[in-house]
Amino acid sequence: MAQIFVLAEHRQGAVRDITYEMLTKARELAGKTNSEVTALFLGKDVREHGKTLTEYAKNVLLIQDPKLENFNSEAYKKVLTKLVAEHKPLLVMIGHTSYGVDLAPRLATALGLPLATDCIDLEFENEILTVTRQMFGGKVNVKAATRKAETYLATVRQATFAIQKPSPPATGQITEIPSLLTEEITETRFLQYVTPPPGGVDITAAEKLVGVGRGIKDVANMPIVEELAKALGGVLACSRPIVDKGWLPTDRQVGTSGKTVKPKFYLAVGISGAFQHVLGMKSADLIIAINKDPKAPIFSFADYGVVEDLFKIVPTLKNKIYEVQTKKTCP
Amino acid sequence: MNIIVCVKHVPETAEAELKIDATGKAIQKTGLVYDINEWDDYALEEAVRIKEKQSGTVTAITIGEEDSDRTLRKCLARGADKAIRLTDLKFEGSDGYAIAKILHSVIKTLPFDIILTGMQAGDDGNAMVGPILAEMLNIPHATMIKKMEMGTGTAKVNRELEGGLEEQVEVKLPALFSIQTGINEPRYVSIMGIRKAMQKEIKVMTLPDTGLTENDVGTAGSWARIEKMYVPPVEKQAEFLKGGPEEVATKIAEILKSKGLI
Numbered sequence: 001m002a003q004i005f006v007l008a009e010h011r012q013g014a015v016r017d018i019t020y021e022m023l024t025k026a027r028e029l030a031g032k033t034n035s036e037v038t039a040l041f042l043g044k045d046v047r048e049h050g051k052t053l054t055e056y057a058k059n060v061l062l063i064q065d066p067k068l069e070n071f072n073s074e075a076y077k078k079v080l081t082k083l084v085a086e087h088k089p090l091l092v093m094i095g096h097t098s099y100g101v102d103l104a105p106r107l108a109t110a111l112g113l114p115l116a117t118d119c120i121d122l123e124f125e126n127e128i129l130t131v132t133r134q135m136f137g138g139k140v141n142v143k144a145a146t147r148k149a150e151t152y153l154a155t156v157r158q159a160t161f162a163i164q165k166p167s168p169p170a171t172g173q174i175t176e177i178p179s180l181l182t183e184e185i186t187e188t189r190f191l192q193y194v195t196p197p198p199g200g201v202d203i204t205a206a207e208k209l210v211g212v213g214r215g216i217k218d219v220a221n222m223p224i225v226e227e228l229a230k231a232l233g234g235v236l237a238c239s240r241p242i243v244d245k246g247w248l249p250t251d252r253q254v255g256t257s258g259k260t261v262k263p264k265f266y267l268a269v270g271i272s273g274a275f276q277h278v279l280g281m282k283s284a285d286l287i288i289a290i291n292k293d294p295k296a297p298i299f300s301f302a303d304y305g306v307v308e309d310l311f312k313i314v315p316t317l318k319n320k321i322y323e324v325q326t327k328k329t330c331p
Numbered sequence: 332m333n334i335i336v337c338v339k340h341v342p343e344t345a346e347a348e349l350k351i352d353a354t355g356k357a358i359q360k361t362g363l364v365y366d367i368n369e370w371d372d373y374a375l376e377e378a379v380r381i382k383e384k385q386s387g388t389v390t391a392i393t394i395g396e397e398d399s400d401r402t403l404r405k406c407l408a409r410g411a412d413k414a415i416r417l418t419d420l421k422f423e424g425s426d427g428y429a430i431a432k433i434l435h436s437v438i439k440t441l442p443f444d445i446i447l448t449g450m451q452a453g454d455d456g457n458a459m460v461g462p463i464l465a466e467m468l469n470i471p472h473a474t475m476i477k478k479m480e481m482g483t484g485t486a487k488v489n490r491e492l493e494g495g496l497e498e499q500v501e502v503k504l505p506a507l508f509s510i511q512t513g514i515n516e517p518r519y520v521s522i523m524g525i526r527k528a529m530q531k532e533i534k535v536m537t538l539p540d541t542g543l544t545e546n547d548v549g550t551a552g553s554w555a556r557i558e559k560m561y562v563p564p565v566e567k568q569a570e571f572l573k574g575g576p577e578e579v580a581t582k583i584a585e586i587l588k589s590k591g592l593i
Contacts, residue, residue: 011492070498073462074471096458098492101450102474105427105459109466114554115428117457131555134563135455136344140351140358141563144555158493187471187503194489194497208592214345232593241345244373244513256493265592272345286590288583289569293348295562304586305569312576320580321593 002035003089007080008042008053009099011071012193015049018095020163022156023056025122026093027166033124035090039172042079044069047174054172055165065179070190073102079180081110089151091122091129096155108153114146115153120160129154137274138297158256159279199251201235208234208265211254211281214241215270215291215310222247224314225269231321237261239277255280270310273298290314332387332481334378335441337434337448337460338371338406340399344453349562356557367402370449374510376517378447379410381481388412390441394422394433400533407528408520414531419538424550427455431463433548436541439468445486446507450475461509472507473500477514 004026009016019039026037039057041050043064050062061083067075080103084092094100094107096118108115114129116122120141121132129152130145146152203209210229216222229236236252243253254261255277266284271277273289273296281287282301289302290310299305306313342363350359367375378389390413391406393399403414417433425433438446446465451458458474465472477497478489484504489497491511502508538548550556572582587593 073473098475098490101458102462102472102490105462106466106472108554109428109431109463115459116555117427117459130558133456135560136342136349136358137453137456138563139344139349140560142356142557142561143559144557146555147553187506188473189501191487191499191501193492194499196495196497232587240512246516250495253495257491258495260494265587265590286586286592287569288586293346295348297563299569299571300563300565300567302569304583305571306579306583307571308576308579313579316576317580317583320577320584321587324584324588324593 002033003038003059003087004030004033004035005084005087005089005092006037006039006057007092007094008039008049009095009097010041010043010046010049015052016095016097017163018097018156018158019053020056021159021161022093022095023053024164025156025161027056029091029122029124033090038087038089040080040083042068042076050174054174055169057170057172060172060174062174062176063179064176065181067179067181067185071099072185072188072190073099073106074188075181075185076103077107077110078183080107082180084111084113084151092151092153094153094155096157100155104153104155111151111153113151113153114149115155116144116146117155118157119154120157122154122156134275137272139272139295157275196250199249201251203235203237203252203254204259204261206235206261207263208232209237209254209261209263209284210234210267210269211237211239211271212242212269213239213271213277216242219245219247221311224311224318228267228269228314228318231318232265232267234265239271239274268298268302269314271298272296273301332381332385332445333443334382334387334389335438335443335446336371336375336378336389336391336406336411337446337464338375338391338393338402339368339449339452340365340393340395340402341368341452341454351560351562356560358560365398365401367405368449368452370451370453370510370512372517373512373514374447374449375406375409375411376515377479377510380515381445381479382410385481387444390415392417392434392437394418394425394430403533404525404528405520407531408524409518414533415536416533417536417541419548421538421545421549424553424556425548426553426555427457427459428463428554429548429552431460431467432543432552433541434460434464435467436543437536438464444505448507448509450509450511461507465507468507470505470507471502472509473502474509475511476508477511479508479514
C-alpha cells in the first residue's frame with residue numbers, strides 16, 4: 001500500500017505541534033488516496049515519543065542514533081534519502097519550520113523529486129500533488145501543481161491544520177530501523193541552543209497591547225505609538241520588521257519567532273497581518289486594527305477595523321482616551 | 332575571502348493593495364515600487380561587513396530583466412565589487428528550483444569561499460533557493476542565520492528557531508548561508524557610492540551562456556507551476572469603523588469603555 005510519510009519534529013525532548021498537525025492532514029489525504037500514514041521519528045532514546053505517535057499513524061519508523069539527538073539537516077538528509085528511495089512513499093510531509101526550511105529543499109534536490117513549500121493545503125488531482133500556498137506576505141493565494149513524480153515532497157505551514165486525534169486512536173506499529181548513518185556527520189555540527197537574555201518587559205503579562213508594524217515608517221514616529229500605549233495603560237509590542245530595524249528590543253516581538261500573547265485588548269497599528277505575526281496574537285479577547293490597505297489580512301482577524309492612515313488616527317485616539325478617562329475620574 | 336551574494340529585485344507589497352492581472356496567475360505590476368528583496372538586503376550587508384574585516388571581493392548576482400540593474404547598482408554602491416545579471420525570456424515562469432539551476436550554472440565557474448542568499452523572497456516566499464544551490468554545489472549550508480562568526484575553515488552561525496530560541500551551528504567552508512532579517516543594520520548608500528556604482532560594469536548573461544537548455548528553465552524546468560492566483564477568501568471580516576479621525580477615535584474609545592478597558 002502507498003504511504004504518506006510525516007517527518008516528526010522535536011526539540012529539547014518535546015514533540016512539536018506541527019507533527020500532529022501534519023499527521024491530521026496526512027490521515028485525510030491517506031483516506032482519499034488509499035494510502036497509509038507513516039510517521040518518521042529520527043532521534044536519540046525516543047521510544048516513548050514513538051509510542052505516542054502510534055495513536056496517530058498506522059506505522060511509526062524509529063531511527064535512533066546519538067548523532068540524531070539534535071536536528072542536523074546533513075544527518076537528516078542522509079537518513080531520509082535512504083528511507084524515501086527504499087519505501088517510495090506517495091508524499092513526504094515536513095514542517096515549514098526552521099528545521100524543515102533547512103532540510104526539505106536540499107533533500108528534494110538530492111532525491112531528484114519535486115517540492116512545494118509552505119503549503120496551507122494539499123490535494124491530489126489526477127495523481128498530481130496540487131497545493132495552495134501564499135505569496136506577497138499572505139496578500140494573495142496561489143494554487144500550484146507540481147510536476148508528475150513517483151514521490152512528492154511538501155513543507156506544511158505551522159498552525160494551519162487543527163490537530164485531531166483519531167477516534168478510536170490508531171494502533172500503529174513501531175518499527176525500529178538500525179541507524180542508517182553509516183558515515184560521520186562532518187560538515188555541520190550542532191553546538192548549543194542560545195536563549196536570548198530576558199528583557200525588562202514581559203509583553204505576555206500585559207492586559208493591553210499596542211502592536212506597531214512597518215506602517216510606522218520611521219523610528220522618529222515611534223513616540224506616537226508609545227504615547228498611545230501609555231494613554232491606554234498598556235504596553236508597546238511590535239511585529240518583526242520593527243525588531244529587525246532595531247527600533248524595539250526582541251522581547252517586544254509578537255509572532256512565531258517572538259512571543260505568543262493573549263491580552264484583553266490588542267490594537268494593531270500599521271501591521272498588515274502576515275501569518276507569522278497573527279499566530280502570536282489572534283487569541284486576544286478584543287482586536288482592533290488600523291491599516292490603510294482595506295485588504296490587509298489583519299482585518300480577517302480583527303473584531304474592528306479602521307482603514308485609514310495611522311498618523312491621522314493615533315494622536316486623535318490618544319487624546320480621546322485621555323478625555324474619556326478624565327470624565328470618568330471627574331464626573 | 333570571496334563572497335557571492337544572490338539578490339532579487341521584487342515589488343514592495345507590504346503596504347500596497349494588490350490586484351490580480353488578466354492572466355489570473357500574477358499580480359498587476361503597475362504602480363508597484365521595486366527594490367532589493369528585504370532578506371537579500373541583509374545578506375548583502377553581511378557580505379560587505381565580512382569583506383571589510385577580512386578583505387576579498389563581493390559579487391552580486393541576480394536573475395531578471397533590465398530593471399533589476401537598479402538592485403545590482405544598489406549592491407555595488409553598498410560595497411559589492413562585481414555584478415552579474417542573468418536574463419532570458421526563457422527564464423519566465425521559473426520556480427525556486429529552476430532559479431537555483433540558473434544561479435548554479437554561473438556560480439560553479441566562479442571562485443568563492445561563502446555564498447549568501449536571503450532566507451526567502453518577499454514575493455514568492457518559497458525559502459528554497461539557498462539549500463538547493465548548496466546541494467547542487469555539494470557544499471554545506473545553514474539557513475535562517477541571525478549571527479555569523481567567521482573562523483579559519485569554518486564559520487559559527489546562529490540559526491533562528493521558533494519562539495525566540497536560536498541554535499549555534501558550526502559549518503565547514505566553503506558553504507552557503509541563507510540570511511534572516513535583523514542580522515545587521517543595512518547601511519545607507521552615500522551619494523559618492525551611487526556615483527561610483529554607476530560607472531561599474533554589470534555583466535549580462537543569457538541562456539546560451541549558462542550551458543542549460545530551454546527545458547532546464549522556466550515552467551518546464553520547475554518543480555511547480557502556478558495554476559491560479561486569487562485574493563484569499565475572507566472567512567471573517569472585521570466590522571469597519573467609518574468616519575473621520577475624530578469620529579473613529581470616539582467609536583474606539585466607546586468600545587473600550589463599554590468593555591471596561593479604559
